[in-house]
Amino acid sequence: CDGGNDALYEHGETWIDGCWSKHCQGGSIKTIVLKECCEVGEDVYNPDSGWDDECWNYRCTQGIIKRALKPNMCCAVGDKVYRNGEFWYPGMMLYQCDHGISKLINQNDGGLSLQINLPSAAIMSSNSLLESTRYRRDISDDASVAQ
Known part of the structure; x- marks a missing residue:
């Protein structure tokens, strides 16, 4: 498997790439989001990272999404x-x-x-x-x- 950055992995090998655990299986890479990261739709957030929308501030804390109402907004x-x-x-x-x-x-x-x-x-x-x-x-x- 081509793991990028000139890294090659053999069948059965597993490695960590950011929030992803990657596993080489028969030339294909299978990926799983690490439990300390937060998966929201197609987006994956690192631990202690944040994002927001119109009314809420969100934070990923050890795989748990916490939110707080934005002050002076909603x-x-x-x-x-x-x-x-x-x-x-x-x-x-x-x-x-x-x-x-x-x-x-x-x-x-x-x-x-x-x-x-x-x-x-x-x-x-x-x-x-x-x-x-x-x-x-x-x-x-x-x-x-x-x-």
Whole structure:
């Protein structure tokens, strides 16, 4: 097997290449991700390396992916995450995520309505408000969120 960098391996030999354990078998190289690395889709991350997306910072720690909500970006509410600017409508109250802070926009208490700087995007029907939550992201492992 040609292991690259002018390295040749015989049938049955195993070697380590970054996060990969490679094994020469009949002229073909079989690869396995090492348990201390993190495999995410087609990407493999080294221990103690990190990456992020719109709402989360991720870190590979001994094969375990840990994540923390990015400060001043998204809002975690129960088991949902809302991006900056998104609205949600639990019961009779309208909230908006404002740079990581859940802000009460509108409260309806027995016919009295309190409106605070209601943005034009929030002046829509209940159905439209519910549609605006389509970008919610579920959090399945709150306990592992590192702060």
